[in-house]
Amino acid sequence: MQALEQKILSEGIVLSDQVLKVDAFLNHQIDPVLMQQIGHEFAARFKDQGITKIITIEASGIAPAVMAGLELGVPVIFARKHQSLTLKNDLYKAQVHSFTKQTTSTIAISNKYLHATDKVLVIDDFLANGQAALGLIDLIHQAEAEVVGVGIVIEKSFQTGRQLLLDKGYRVESLARVESLNDGQVTFVRD
Amino acid sequence: MQALEQKILSEGIVLSDQVLKVDAFLNHQIDPVLMQQIGHEFAARFKDQGITKIITIEASGIAPAVMAGLELGVPVIFARKHQSLTLKNDLYKAQVHSFTKQTTSTIAISNKYLHATDKVLVIDDFLANGQAALGLIDLIHQAEAEVVGVGIVIEKSFQTGRQLLLDKGYRVESLARVESLNDGQVTFVRD
Numbered sequence: 001m002q003a004l005e006q007k008i009l010s011e012g013i014v015l016s017d018q019v020l021k022v023d024a025f026l027n028h029q030i031d032p033v034l035m036q037q038i039g040h041e042f043a044a045r046f047k048d049q050g051i052t053k054i055i056t057i058e059a060s061g062i063a064p065a066v067m068a069g070l071e072l073g074v075p076v077i078f079a080r081k082h083q084s085l086t087l088k089n090d091l092y093k094a095q096v097h098s099f100t101k102q103t104t105s106t107i108a109i110s111n112k113y114l115h116a117t118d119k120v121l122v123i124d125d126f127l128a129n130g131q132a133a134l135g136l137i138d139l140i141h142q143a144e145a146e147v148v149g150v151g152i153v154i155e156k157s158f159q160t161g162r163q164l165l166l167d168k169g170y171r172v173e174s175l176a177r178v179e180s181l182n183d184g185q186v187t188f189v190r191d
Numbered sequence: 192m193q194a195l196e197q198k199i200l201s202e203g204i205v206l207s208d209q210v211l212k213v214d215a216f217l218n219h220q221i222d223p224v225l226m227q228q229i230g231h232e233f234a235a236r237f238k239d240q241g242i243t244k245i246i247t248i249e250a251s252g253i254a255p256a257v258m259a260g261l262e263l264g265v266p267v268i269f270a271r272k273h274q275s276l277t278l279k280n281d282l283y284k285a286q287v288h289s290f291t292k293q294t295t296s297t298i299a300i301s302n303k304y305l306h307a308t309d310k311v312l313v314i315d316d317f318l319a320n321g322q323a324a325l326g327l328i329d330l331i332h333q334a335e336a337e338v339v340g341v342g343i344v345i346e347k348s349f350q351t352g353r354q355l356l357l358d359k360g361y362r363v364e365s366l367a368r369v370e371s372l373n374d375g376q377v378t379f380v381r382d
Contacts, residue, residue, distance in 0.1 A: 029268045029304045030253070032261035059249035059269060062221070063257045070223035077220045078250060113220045 001041050001175040005188055007034055008154065008176055014184045018156075019100070026125055026153065027060045038175060039067025042123065042151045045173045046072070049148045052118045053077060055136050057096075057107060060125040064153050068123055077114065079107040079136060092142040096135035100128070107135050114143035127152040127174060130161030137170070149173060156181075157189050192232050192366040196379055198225055199345065199367055205375045209347075210291070217316055217344065218251045229366060230258025233314065233342045236364045237263070240339045243309045244268060246327050248287075248298060251316040255344050259314055268305065270298040270327060283333040287326035291319065298326050305334035318343040318365060321352025328361070340364060347372075348380050 011024040025031040042064070054076045056065035062078050069076040091108040098105070114120065122136045133150050140147050150165055155174030158181075165172050177189035202215040216222040233255070245267045247256035253269050260267040282299040289296070305311070313327045324341050331338050341356055346365030349372075356363050368380035 023301060024304075025266075028271070028301055029266050030257055030260070031266055032257050033264075035257060036261055059253060059271070062250060062253045063267075066221055066223045066226060066254045066257065069221070070227055073224075075216075075220050075222055076254075080219070080250070110214060110219055113215075 001038070003034060003037050004153070004176045007031070008178075008186055012186060014181045014186060017181045017183075018159075020154070020156070020178060020181055020186065022154065026063075030063050032063075035063045035067045038064045038153060039069075039071045041175055042068040042121075042173070043071030046121055046149060046151065049121075050119050051121045051148050053114060053145075054121045054123055055079065055109070055114070055140065056123045057081065057132055057136065061123055064125065064151075065123040068121070068151065072121075075113070077109055079109045079139060081105050081107055092139045094135040094138035094142075097131050099131070107132075107139070109139050111143065114140065114145050116144040118143065118145035119148050120145050121148050122150045123152075124150075125153045127155040127161040127165075127172070128159045130164040133161065133165060151175075154178060192229070194225060194228050195344070195367045198222070199369075199377055203377060205372045205377060208372045208374075209350075211345070211347070211369060211372055211377065213345065217254075221254050223254075226254045226258045229255045229344060230260075230262045232366055233259035233312075233364070234262030237312055237340060237342065240312075241310050242312045242339050244305065244336075245312045245314055246270065246300070246305070246331065247314045248272065248323055248327065252314055255316065255342075256314040259312070259342065263312075266304070268300055270300045270330060272296050272298055283330045285326040285329035285333075288322050290322070298323075298330070300330050302334065305331065305336050307335040309334065309336035310339050311336050312339050313341045314343075315341075316344045318346040318352045318356075318363070319350045321355040324352065324356060342366075345369060 013021040057079045065076045090111045093108045149171035152174040157177045179187045179189045204212040248270045256267045284299045340362035343365040346368045348368045370380045
């Protein structure tokens with residue numbers, strides 16, 4: 001997706017050969033127009049799949065997921081990383097390990113909003129080692145719903161997540177595929 | 192805002208005379224069409240104010256704020272409640288006390304995205320005691336930017352937040368104003 005790649009090149013910051021910081025338009029400040037374009041692109045790639053729900057994780061997945069939900073005409077559920085007062089019982093839970101932060105956290109959704117009849121699109125901001133996406137897929141399976149695919153805003157293609165998801169049979173659509181962050185430069189995968 | 196009040200009446204759950212749960216369309220599952228309507232309404236109320244930025248707090252403020260940002264044509268910054276790896280230095284920070292949870296947390300934004308020339312709209316999902324809004328206003332003041340007003344999706348008008356903000360001279364626009372949750376019933380303030 002060209003507008004996204006341009007934004008990454010102009011406003012992304014390469015912190016190391018592993019870490020791309022996009023706080024300028026996705027992870028802290030959000031560009032709503034770009035989010036709308038991203039939602040449009042996800043919808044174009046997954047239309048005609050009968051999707052009934054989108055699932056994502058707080059906080060950075062919410063903006064792209066809601067824009068995709070608007071285009072596809074379906075609700076969005078965001079998994080919570082921290083249990084809140086009004087969301088205590090009847091949860092599906094999964095463990096997500098972050099290799100970047102070296103932490104394991106629990107993500108959870110209420111069992112009220114996902115059902116066995118749902119066809120679910122997973123959306124997240126980044127795909128690195130695939131652990132967050134697998135955690136969300138775990139929640140979907142607990143609801144006995146169907147995983148239609150995984151939509152990612154920025155994929156770090158030099159990490160293992162994409163292949164891990166493909167090997168398990170999931171369709172992965174990443175709007176920007178970063179081939180390398182070497183030497184402080186972002187290069188993209190070209191098909 | 193009638194569509195929002197209808198949604199609260201049909202899908203909100205009154206947990207006590209203090210707590211209204213709207214996990215069905217705002218705080219956990221999100222209704223993107225309603226969020227678009229909410230963004231439209233915020234934009235209508237605050238247009239012609241020269242707003243340059245919107246600020247909110249993760250996670251539930253993001254969807255309405257991004258839709259308002261799309262309508263107003265301005266970026267959205269979401270304050271973080273938990274420090275992340277790629278967001279460590281050069282922060283504005285404020286303390287936010289939650290009377291509901293009886294906790295005090297630190298919220299933070301990078302100083303890169305707010306400047307003294309900015310005219311800022313604060314958006315949040317709920318207004319109860321006003322502590323979250325005041326925390327966001329504190330961050331805006333640290334940047335020496337201007338607070339244009341506070342846009343709230345659901346105001347609990349029987350709590351002190353609205354008056355606290357008005358007394359400090361801030362404009363408050365709440366799209367639904369809940370007068371009471373007594374006897375398990377939601378009633379709204381009528382002007």
